[in-house]
Amino acid sequence: MGGLTKKAAIVGAYEHPGRLIPGKSTHEIQAECARHALAEAGLTNKDVDGFMTPSGIGMDAMNVAEYLGVQPDVFDSTQVGGSSFLLHVARATAAIAAGQAQVVLITYGSTARSGARAIGTGGAARPVINPWPDSFEAPYGGILAGMYATVASRHMHDYGTTKEQLANISVVTRRHASMNPDAMYRDPIAIDDVLASRMIAWPLKMLECCVISDGGGAIVVTSPERARDCKTRPVWVLGAGEGYRHLGRGKRDWTTIAAAQSGPSAMGMAGVTHKDIDHLMVYDSFTITVLTTLESLGFCKTGEGGSFVEGNRLAIDGELPMNTDGGGLSSNHPGMRGIFLIIEAVKQLRGDYEGTARQVKDCKISLCHGTGGMLGSRHSGVTLVLGRD
Template sequence: MQRPVCVVGVGLSDGPVTPDLSAVMLEAQSFRRALDDAGLEKDDIDGLASAGYGGMHEVALAEYLGLTPTWLESSSVGGSSFEFHAMHAYRAIQNGDADTIAIVYGNNQLSASGRTLGTGGGGGGRGGMALPLPMSYEFPTGLTLVGAYAMAAQRHMHEYGTKPEQLASISVQMREHAARNPNAMYRDPITVDDVMSSRLVADPLHKLDCCVISDGGCCVIMTTEERARDLGHRPVFVRGAAGGTTHHSIAAMADMTRTAAAVSGPKAFAEAGITPADVDMFAMYDSFTYTVLVVLEDLGFAPKGEGGAFVTDNGGNLRLGGALPTNTDGGGLSATHPGMRGLFLLCEATRQLRGEAGASQVPGAEIAVAHGSGGWLSTQATVVLGTEGS
């Protein structure tokens, strides 16, 4: 008998700019806030997941927090790591391997490294470090992380006639949401023209097609439905989860217009017993505008090739009030992106399903999807959350 699993605690650190807090301080602050939110104490935690800092980080974090967990998880697959963690935590709690799991991530990316992520110049790749395959071939070409996404976007434009203005519209709609979030990095409204006239970083992606770099930490706590019923919040159920990878290097992405989300989405939706039309709110890893567009198609919110029309139809379908309110906190494009954003998606989806999203609340939200994309569209994972169990 598999046990139903719920999200019972979410915590956000201070942000988006915290020069006085280190990465682990941000992790600890968000962990404490998630415990308080759940009504739990640290010794209730028997499982810990984290990623982003190389070997044994979750072990060091356990020690720092004074935890002695019997379930550990450190899948490190880029920004979507935390959707993979949530999937594995869900299975572990379902099966009785663990009862209460905390997923934790924090990074002072902005304060420590500046705005170098994505275009080099932060010292990475220079000097004596041996680059992992296949990056030893890519690095000398001058390709950047942004450039890898840009090539994929360019291919989509070529095959389907997608317009840069349609990509820009995604950024404009995220900024509208950020205006409602006092902790967002950028809150002033922008227009499609603003995006199109911001400088090109790697054609066809402009500066405002790229996510922000911020500081910040987040923690999400999951446990059994049985325990969740004894805690303070309306439980938010995990109803389905799936993930996958198609490539590491962007060169090995056989079809740059189709990601592993085309597999993970249908699988997670089937487990949850839902269709795309049932989704009330979408928390999507908006590393770049194109990431959103291609995954909207892959998950079935729009037919393949029609993502551009979907995002601009109806005055903007990603807006609050649109067909699929997306990134109601302002997303990585405007609000928070401390190196990796996957965990923040699960937090915002949970807040929506609890009805705690304030000025950004989607009225009556019952089904939310958090979808992480990591690397260079390399790793994709979909988590379906709902106010009721499956």
């Protein structure tokens, strides 16, 4: 172990319960989440000397800091899509280890649903996401869902992965959503229900695509010294890794993703192996995102993801409980979902659900992986390993 291991702890984690939050701005949502996350740790915004949130257009992150009433010594508005918040936890840990900050607040808020924003199945053409370099390689644009469908069809072609295997990912995460009172969709589904849902982009059906919701969350990261005085059980940052995959229409490997780079880095820093992981939170914008992430992280060999996700292996009572809040497929996905991966991992490690069916038994180490951008194109990957005492 080394690097960032146990140099900082997460002492506050709050997810907004709303999935449709009309009449509130993203600033208001972030302020509400920040108050709750700080309060559970026994802190206030006056204790905050570091602030991080991904920037949108303009200097929105600075506006959020002003709205929250924080005057940070450390500021980070890095935007790498859905993995931004995992990156922020790593950056916060590094800043704390360097003595630049003691209490770092990380926030997110979005009104993607109430604002009727198209995410994935319509809206902006590809040049908006991947501008100038693609002028000759991708002149016809293409929606985000279509790119993920291309990765799925490639995986099916190369390795014999079936639609039923992909659909089972949706079934398992919906089972977890049924235990989450805040989840957007909670009714149980079967593989046949997934396959009978509306086609979005072959082979991906509607129930294999993430929901579009409003939402927000906040995380508080602090030093080991400050963590001892906080009201919550600390969740330690054990390891962090980053990765990046490039664009290229002529590339041969469509199904290995950035997790293949970030996963080994994070696990190596934490000094853990796959057998040590009790709980898993991975980005699930689509079912194929989950399958390729599991392969690239090394939980199974390349091409064996289909058989790996069959049955109940990923269920809360299985050998590798995954996305126990219901994930982006059933619980929430307000544009970017990375912060919610961390929040659920923290709650599982603290034992917040103890005495209910939602609690992962003897959860000591959780691995979180966020994907930003989109598969089949340039995208980021950030992996965190979190643990309890």
